Amino acid sequence: MTPDEILQGLYDQTLVGNAPAVLDLTHTGLDLGMEPQSLLFDALIPSLEEVGARFERGDFFVPEMLIAGRAMAGAMEVLRPLLAETGVQTIGTFVMGTVKGDVHDIGKNLVNIMLEGAGFNVIDLGVQVAPEKFIEAINEHQPDIVGFSAFLTTTMPMFKANINALQKAGLRDSVIVMVGGAPVTQEYADAVGADGYASDASACVKRAKDLLTKRRSLVSA
Ligand code: B12
Incomplete structure (x- = not known):
């Protein structure tokens, strides 16, 4: 062939x-x-x-x-x-999950693979992840970034619900929030108050690295 x-x-x-x-x-x-x-x-x-x-x-x-x-x-x-083959050192921790009510995971899994390949330690919470479960995982793993994936217009509002839960738990400033999924746009990400959006896995890796560098330079300044 x-x-x-x-x-x-x-x-x-x-x-x-x-x-x-x-x-x-x-x-x-x-x-x-x-x-x-x-x-x-x-x-x-x-x-x-x-x-x-x-x-x-x-x-x-x-x-x-x-x-x-x-x-x-x-x-x-x-x-x-x-x-995911990589020889690079771990550059940061990324907690990732598909939001509550949504079972689409192929796009999320692809993002995870690329993040791992770029040197991120990825903790995948799976699908249908409730806000409380994200909070629990953030408390446990202290990630640099949390990623919310949604593939339905009806589950995209969970981004806001998750961000509200982070705020309520006093965690919003300690973690970078990234969002993505087929129907998500930069405008929607901005509207819900996410720190970053990417339309595909390689763009996600690039954006994640940029956000991390920016955050670390602010912290050390
Ligand atoms: C396969 C599929 C399913 C499978 C899911 C299997 C699985 N394990 O994932 C099944 C059959 C279960 C399914 C069910 C449903 N589906 Co469906 N599904 C799809 C389909 C065909 C492919 C999705 C996919 O995996 N694409 C491949 C990946 C690689 O997509 P991608 O977007 O390129 O992914 C990139 C980005 O999104 C980004 N990304 C993803 N996550 C994240 C996260 C972060 C943080 C970042 C930064 C980036 C990022 O990076 C990814 C990799 O490059 C899409 C059609 C489509 N074109 O998207 C419909 C689609 C998403 N489904 C749809 C619908 C309507 C449904 C159902 C409601 C159908 C029904 N009546 O029951 C149910 C909902 C079930 C539920 N509660 O979740 C609609 C959604 C419409 C809408 N706008 O809301 C779509 C768009 C089909 C359509 N054209 O109408 N579905």
Whole structure:
């Protein structure tokens, strides 16, 4: 198989939720020397975007979204250690979770992988994380940054609820708040009072590092 055939196959098989084929193609691509990033950004993610577009048009329903998501998640398990491969020292601690009421975790998991690859110690609280659970984790792990992920317009208001909970617990000034997820925008992040937003995993890493550097230079000044 050629690299182009692998990418096309990954795209097509993710679209129809054929998890075993996606896994096979992932392994074949890697055996051929293809970059894990290419498998992810040139095939798997575009395919899930198409799944979302079809769902929106009414051509796909929840079961199709679910099996496509599962097929992608299987490939991610193989790609995870390769994407996160790093020799760098820990540069900070990042507590991450998908907000209460929301079960989407593929985007969050991808962000986690990239953060780990960049040297962050990531504590993943999973999905449907209630404000109290974020507070508990912040008290326990004293992270530099907390990240809230939301993929539904109906769960995005949990950002504000989480930030209010941080304020109430007296923790708002001790942790940088980042938000993200498919429907989130910079304007929305600003409106809820988050410190940072990023539209994708690599932008998140860059923004996280910038925010951390800024915070540390303020503290030491
Ligand atoms: C797969 C999927 C599912 C799967 C989730 C599986 C899983 N384990 O995650 C299942 C089937 C469970 C599901 C369920 C539902 N879904 Co859904 N789902 C999707 C789909 C197709 C893909 C999402 C995805 O994983 N994308 C891939 C990743 C890589 O996306 P990404 O946005 O590029 O991620 C990047 C950024 O968001 C960012 N990021 C993410 N998190 C964070 C956090 C921080 C801090 C930062 C800085 C950045 C950041 O970095 C990521 C990596 O680069 C989307 C369509 C879409 N295009 O998004 C719909 C979509 C999100 N779902 C949608 C809907 C409506 C639902 C349901 C309500 C359907 C229903 N009627 O039941 C339920 C809700 C369940 C719930 N309570 O959460 C809608 C949301 C519409 C809206 N605006 O609210 C979408 C947009 C589909 C659509 N076009 O209508 N879904």
